[in-house]
Amino acid sequence: MKTPSPLGLHGAGLGFRRELIGALKVQVPKAVDFFEIAPENWIDFGGASARDLRAFSERYPFVCHGLSLSIGGPSPLDEMLLTRIKSFMKAHDIQLYSEHLSYCSDDGHLYDLLPIPFTEDAVKYVAARIKRAQDILETRIAMENASFYVMAPINEMSEIEFIRAVVEEADCWLHLDVNNVYVNSVNHGYDPLEFIRQLPTERIVYLHMAGHYREADDLLVDTHGADVIDPVWQLLDQTYALHGACPTLLERDFNIPPLDELAHEVAHIAQIQAKYPHARHAQRA
Numbered sequence: 141m142k143t144p145s146p147l148g149l150h151g152a153g154l155g156f157r158r159e160l161i162g163a164l165k166v167q168v169p170k171a172v173d174f175f176e177i178a179p180e181n182w183i184d185f186g187g188a189s190a191r192d193l194r195a196f197s198e199r200y201p202f203v204c205h206g207l208s209l210s211i212g213g214p215s216p217l218d219e220m221l222l223t224r225i226k227s228f229m230k231a232h233d234i235q236l237y238s239e240h241l242s243y244c245s246d247d248g249h250l251y252d253l254l255p256i257p258f259t260e261d262a263v264k265y266v267a268a269r270i271k272r273a274q275d276i277l278e279t280r281i282a283m284e285n286a287s288f289y290v291m292a293p294i295n296e297m298s299e300i301e302f303i304r305a306v307v308e309e310a311d312c313w314l315h316l317d318v319n320n321v322y323v324n325s326v327n328h329g330y331d332p333l334e335f336i337r338q339l340p341t342e343r344i345v346y347l348h349m350a351g352h353y354r355e356a357d358d359l360l361v362d363t364h365g366a367d368v369i370d371p372v373w374q375l376l377d378q379t380y381a382l383h384g385a386c387p388t389l390l391e392r393d394f395n396i397p398p399l400d401e402l403a404h405e406v407a408h409i410a411q412i413q414a415k416y417p418h419a420r421h422a423q424r425a
Contacts, residue, residue, distance in 0.1 A: 300335055349368050
């Protein structure tokens with residue numbers, strides 16, 4: 141049995157995309173408990189788009205997953221964007237905002253999510269920016285582990301050490317992307333389960349699942365454009381066994397199939413969650 145959380149967030153979710161609205165108006169799949177949106181793609185829209193969003197946000201919990209805050213970037217933190225996101229979240233009663241633990245701007249948008257060097261200075265710099273974001277939003281936010289393809293030569297610590305240090309220093313939540321862990325484990329040669337085992341359970345409030353593209357045996361690209369593969373499903377199951385069945389969302393941003401095909405994967409998330417009846421839920425700060 142699924143029990144509502146203090147954030148009203150539990151179970152399995154799906155990204156809310158304009159391409160799916162027509163089908164969702166006909167019927168929301170039973171397995172879908174909540175939706176996620178990128179606030180940057182909705183804040184400035186009125187008219188039919190705003191009405192469509194309102195019709196669903198009045199009936200379902202939503203999560204905001206940011207695209208462009210560039211929390212690790214050198215440019216000043218975009219406090220105006222955060223102020224607008226705060227108003228947007230209030231308007232739609234959205235309780236959770238997450239962002240990527242990466243950066244995407246340097247005197248202009250770089251149109252990609254780039255890794256932050258794993259250094260002590262970076263921990264302090266990023267944590268200070270997260271704290272400022274939390275002050276503006278007046279809530280604790282969740283930072284998502286990012287996929288990356290090149291190790292910075294100036295790294296002073298491992299990826300897991302960096303993530304643990306940032307969320308502790310910033311006193312923020314952790315948004316765990318299971319597919320990103322798998323992608324990085326192949327690209328950088330580590331054990332994905334051991335990586336997940338070392339994450340702080342008490343910080344994890346939200347999970348992502350997605351597909352990827354295999355460029356080579358030792359190079360995976362996080363595309364969100366394919367079905368989730370069996371090893372990533374297995375890793376999700378193992379993650380629940382270690383940390384509990386947190387609210388989990390299926391990401392699909394490219395090569396988007398019909399809603400019923402996406403619903404099948406969302407239902408698979410729910411089936412795995414059902415193995416762990418004492419589910420964990422997203423928490424209010």
